Every structure is written in C-alpha cells, then in structure tokens.
Amino acid sequence: MRAEALPVRRVRDGVITADLGLVGEGLEPYAPVTVEVRDGVVRRVEEGRERGGRSYDALLPAPFNAHVHAADWAFRHAGLGRPLERVVAPPDGLKHRLLREVDKGELEGAIAGFLAASLRFGCPGVADFREGGPEGVRLGLRAAGRVGFPEYVPMGRPGSWEPERLEGELRRLRAVTEFVGVPDVHLPGEALEAVRDSGLRVFVHVNESWRSVRECVREHGVTELERAVELLEPDGVVHCVVLTGRDEELLRELDPLVVLCPRSNEYFELGVPEVERLRGLRLALGTDNGMCVEPDVWEEARYAWLRLGMRPVDALRAATVTPARFFGLPVLEEGERLRAVGLKGVPALDRVAGEGLNRVVAHLLQVVKLARVEVLLGEGG
Ligand SMILES: [Zn+2]
Structure with a gap:
C-alpha cells in the first residue's frame, strides 16, 4: 500500500479556484470561488475566478x-x-x-x-x-x-x-x-x-x-x-x-x-x-x-x-464543519490552515448552481461518488 497513490495534495502556496465553494462554518456558497494559500494558510477567499492555479468543479470543507x-x-x-x-x-x-x-x-x-x-x-x-x-x-x-x-x-x-x-x-x-x-x-x-x-x-x-x-x-x-x-x-x-x-x-x-x-x-x-x-x-x-x-x-x-x-x-x-470545530481542525475560511476537498467531474453542477443551498448540497451529496476527490491540506508556515 503506497501513500502516494492516495488522493491527498499538500499545498504550501498557490491559488485554487472552483465553480462553487462552500465557505466557513455557515457553508456559504461562493460561485465561483478563488482561494489563495500562503504557507499552507488560506489568506484570501473571494467570489470570482482568477486565471491560473488549480481548478475544481466544487470546493468543500473536508469531512471528518x-x-x-x-x-x-x-x-x-x-x-x-x-x-x-x-x-x-x-x-x-x-x-x-x-x-x-x-x-x-x-x-x-x-x-x-x-x-x-x-x-x-x-x-x-x-x-x-x-x-x-x-x-x-x-x-x-x-x-x-x-x-x-x-x-x-x-x-x-x-x-x-x-x-x-x-x-x-x-x-x-x-x-x-x-x-x-x-x-x-x-x-x-x-x-x-x-x-x-x-x-x-x-x-x-x-x-x-x-x-x-x-x-x-x-x-x-x-x-x-x-x-x-x-x-x-x-x-x-x-x-x-x-x-x-x-x-x-x-x-x-x-x-x-x-x-x-x-x-x-x-x-x-x-x-x-x-x-x-x-x-x-x-x-x-x-x-x-x-x-x-x-x-x-x-x-x-x-x-x-x-x-x-x-x-x-x-x-x-x-x-464536516461541526466535527472539525470540535476536534480543533480548520474550516474553509480566511486565516485558517487549508483543509478542504476539491471535486472534479461533478455532473450537472450547472443545473443547481444559483439555486438554494439545500438543492446544491443535495446534488453534491448524491453525485460526489461520481467525482474525482482530492483532499487538499495546507503545509508549511
Ligand atoms: Zn461504535
């Protein structure tokens, strides 16, 4: 069993973008979203998509x-x-x-x-x-x-x-x-x-x-x-x-x-x-x-x-966020160490984007198994 075969990406510096991000303890939807990471810490979360960087369909807080x-x-x-x-x-x-x-x-x-x-x-x-x-x-x-x-x-x-x-x-x-x-x-x-x-x-x-x-x-x-x-x-x-x-x-x-x-x-x-x-x-x-x-x-x-x-x-x-808070782990928010999952290949995300948060999350929970999942963790600092 080799660790490098597992879908974990350590991020020190860089920009991550996604069509949809669920941000903070409130899981506030940003569509699209840009997240800037420095020394493993999220320095900036903004609505909108910047060029370059690593790109996903959806960016969610990591589960626990x-x-x-x-x-x-x-x-x-x-x-x-x-x-x-x-x-x-x-x-x-x-x-x-x-x-x-x-x-x-x-x-x-x-x-x-x-x-x-x-x-x-x-x-x-x-x-x-x-x-x-x-x-x-x-x-x-x-x-x-x-x-x-x-x-x-x-x-x-x-x-x-x-x-x-x-x-x-x-x-x-x-x-x-x-x-x-x-x-x-x-x-x-x-x-x-x-x-x-x-x-x-x-x-x-x-x-x-x-x-x-x-x-x-x-x-x-x-x-x-x-x-x-x-x-x-x-x-x-x-x-x-x-x-x-x-x-x-x-x-x-x-x-x-x-x-x-x-x-x-x-x-x-x-x-x-x-x-x-x-x-x-x-x-x-x-x-x-x-x-x-x-x-x-x-x-x-x-x-x-x-x-x-x-x-x-x-x-x-x-x-995600409730157990993360209990166990002293970060959520996807400015000032916190990066701890998120990026999903690629999420089908039909555009069909629910902009609808109510519950509709978006219902969709994600059902199709996450079809997506490629990467666990994104900040390193350094
Ligand atoms: Zn038990």
Whole structure:
C-alpha cells in the first residue's frame, strides 16, 4: 500500500479556484470561488475566478468521520444477520473473539486498509474507538503512519477494567492519546468515575437500543445516557437512537458532541435517531464498525438527509464543519490552515448552481461518488 497513490495534495502556496465553494462554518456558497494559500494558510477567499492555479468543479470543507472502529475492517460482514449484542458486546461478542484470534500485524494492516479507504472516499480524519489498551492505540498510530493518514484521532480503551489495574491503564493511555472511548456504561460505577477523573476526554456509546437502555434501568435505576452524564460527564456521546424526555434535557444541559451512526444502526435493525429531538445540539456523523459499514462519510450524510430527515445542508455540516470545530481542525475560511476537498467531474453542477443551498448540497451529496476527490491540506508556515 503506497501513500502516494492516495488522493491527498499538500499545498504550501498557490491559488485554487472552483465553480462553487462552500465557505466557513455557515457553508456559504461562493460561485465561483478563488482561494489563495500562503504557507499552507488560506489568506484570501473571494467570489470570482482568477486565471491560473488549480481548478475544481466544487470546493468543500473536508469531512471528518467522528466515530469508527477501524480494526473491524479485518472481519468485513462477519456479523451479517446477527443481533448487535452477539457481534460487538465485549468481552465475548463475535468481534472480540475474532480480535483475539488475529495477530497484531494483521490488525495493523486492517486499520491501514480502512484508513486508505477513508482517504479514497475523500475523508482525511477519523476518530477511532481503539480497543486493546495503550498498545492498541500505538498499533492504530502505526497504521495511520503507514498510509500517511493525516488526522487520526485514537480513542483508547483500557486494556483491563480490574480496579487494581484500571488507574495504571488510564495513565498509560494518557501518554498516547487525549481521548478514551468507553464501550458502554454497564461497567461498575467506580470504573466509570475513574475514567471521568483520568484527565482524558471521554466518548461513550449510549442509548443504541431500548433493550440496552431497559437493561440499564433494571440494573442501575437510570437510562444509559443518565448514567453516562452522572458518572462520566462525556465530551461526546455516540448513537442516541432512543431517548427519554429526561435524556433529551440532559443532552441540552451537557451539550456534548452527539455522534449519529444511522447506517450502522439500520444494519443491526435498531431503527434510527430522531433528529427532530436533537435539533440545536452539536451533531456529527460516524460510520461506526468497519465490519459492517464502509468509511464513506458522504454516504452517511446522504443517509442522514434521506432517512433521518435532516436538511441536506445540516447533514453536510454534521459530516464536516461541526466535527472539525470540535476536534480543533480548520474550516474553509480566511486565516485558517487549508483543509478542504476539491471535486472534479461533478455532473450537472450547472443545473443547481444559483439555486438554494439545500438543492446544491443535495446534488453534491448524491453525485460526489461520481467525482474525482482530492483532499487538499495546507503545509508549511
Ligand atoms: Zn461504535
């Protein structure tokens, strides 16, 4: 696997033009657009097209895939047709048994292959729930280095939840990542509190199905989301397919990044999140298990629009600028490091240019797969 075969272009200085650019956090349409880059930083964004420079049909903020399990790429569709718990629940779900069987080299290769696929879809950034303790995180980082993956954010998981080992595991995780990814809140309260107090930023799976929420209520007297807020104070929550009224209130009070993975939810026949109830929250999209869903965050956005009823522009925002802001990455704007995707060969763009932003974005989300995608990243400075 060779990094130079992947569609990433590093830009130090130059002018980029496109028939259409979606600029800033508001995705404001400039048609056409000229972007001047100096020392890797966007110095100027203007409506109009200058001569020369690199030219595209459309220039969009680069996507960020806010929740994946990259290593599962090793077991594509191994859980097809089986219920979620049997496939992913630690410690004895199918994927955990398979993870124990494969050697480290094979896992590293699977993660590298997953990340290369993500780049081919035009996505230079993922947040990866990485199992296997600090060593698991290192393995992910090595895989990312192998394919030159630009923005790999590993969310480590303690290698052991045993009370006497947990603190040491969390300390070692802190040496290799800023984030911890907690598989669920059915763990003992003391373990969750130790995670909260670890100094790591916490992401956690919650409220993926009524079944697991009811189990939590039976065991602990509260929903998964309530337990997460009470004991973990997470920076990010993943799934939220089902919500009680109280869950909804807590989300508004805490205001975490809410990562939706609708294709994964449907794969396991769990239904999909109700976006109406999440309005006004910071929403991001993730493709979740590499076992089941390919890392195509454009497709996730298209799905969020057509299946969840998000407006196309909100779905694009959830795939791009919202997670970029959360993870401290630039958007396409003056004064920020270049981070964008250029699309060439977009069919029929002239048919929607000048129409409302939602029509333009709806079109782009559907035809992006026909376009040649280049990830454009500023370098230098
Ligand atoms: Zn997940």
